[in-house]
Amino acid sequence: MKSMSNPVRVRYAPSPTGEPHLGNIRSALFNWLYARASGGQFIVRIEDTDRARLVEGAQDSILDALRWLGLDWDEGPEVEGAYGPYVQSERQALGIYQTHTDWLIANDHAYECYCTPERLAAMRQAQQAASKSPGYDRHCRDLAEAARVDFRKQNPTSVVRFKMPLEGEIVINDVVRGEVKFESSLLDDFVILKSDAFPTYHLANVVDDHLMEITHVMRAEEWLPSAPRHKMLYEAFGFEMPELVHLPIILGPDRSKLSKRHGATSTIYYRDEGYLASAMLNFLALLGWSLDDSSEIFSREELLKHFTLERIHASPAVFDKDKLEWYNGVYIRNMDPKALAEELVSYLEASVTGLPTSVARPIDRDYLATIVPLERERLKRLSEAPAMFEFFFIDQPEYDHALLVQKGMDADTTRNAVERALATAETASDWSAAALEATYRALAEDMGLKTGQLFGTIRTAVSGRTATPPLFDMMSVLGHDRVLSRLKAALA
């Protein structure tokens, strides 16, 4: 337990190189959860030090994902705080990383390296051929000052490398995994400042985490192998080491790291597909964390109440889309119909993926409000609504008239059933579901048909489909005129 004088400060530090990956957002969630659960601060820092991989709009997309899930940040882009700026390129422009690098060089913890990419590639090739473990051969580590002057003259581009210890053991302590040991001799002198004067992740991360007074570094497990480098950096600077919390990796169905070849990995994609933020939050929280043997449904509040670092798992978790969909169904069913209707409007009115253009926009909200309670328990994703609701909105659904014929019926009995159903509808005075059901049950009996037969025929005639909400609720919502015209069309 950290003392009250040392409040928890955690950060989510994405690189704006693409869409917000689910695994990445899961890391953000855990950081946010821990910050909020412990009364600490949640900071967002943009790590845009790789100028070549920058993607326009990626930062906005990442922030959108956070906002969608309600992961609010106390400091970061758009929320200035006392430790800014919160974008590394801006910090670079301020000279923060250069200053730290200079200090490291002056104190014999780092050195300039003039090796060309060609030399490094050749070196790696040779190492591979000799099946030696790869790594920088420290060619420039102990160059004499005169030689350095020479190199600078010939080749003004250089990088700065950190001097790793040549021997010994580096032990890091991870909250999830305990002590992890690394052999120093196997770790090479890694680059901390690139030739474009931007820092690498390692330097920027350590410097910024220290300057921003981060207390817990929570990130995906793929970072565990670089933890010893970070530890050496902290020691060289004389900075206090934050707690390390390496989160289990999220896997695809084939058990390799979840990536695009497994399908959509963008959080934004799932939002657009109509997954609810509450469902996504619940699902993501249980990927690498659990409370007990029976709790499955967690609201944001419950998550905050129960989340602890101790219950984070060490083993990786496979992303199961079926389970996500189940969660979504659960949350949709628990949603207030009015709120759900409101949520559905944009999906229904969408130009390409929405209802057919023949349906006038804006759609009738009152009418929609009567449909939603009928379809709610069948919806798994909001994006299914247009296809599912279409027959409520268009004039006349297209369907194969063979579908009108139910089991044990033929063309004549079917035609007769539609005619009688039409006649009954024409004279019906009470259009409530209950009244309709009563009259049509009587009709079925009168005709010697099973309810399943008569109702099935009417269902298809009225909706063009074989799977719908309960028939009479549906007819009641559709309304007298629409039902009559569709029954007539079934006779054509």
Add this chain to the structure above:
RNA sequence: GGCGCAUUCGUCUAGUGGCCCAGGACAUCGCCCUCUCAAGGCGGAGAUCACGGGUUCAAAUCCCGUAUGCGCUACCA
């Protein structure tokens, strides 16, 4: 190849020496409910707890080894 992490039903997981010849959830199958589809209820199948050795009266749980999977091994994060 080297280093690191991990290993309980197909999947997410409960389990920290006896309550476990292993519990819950998703998916799957069957039945019930029922005008169809869902939802819901009930039930089934599904894990020799990766494997092999120990330690112990007793191990999924502790120790050692092996195997497998994944991650890292860039002037990417």
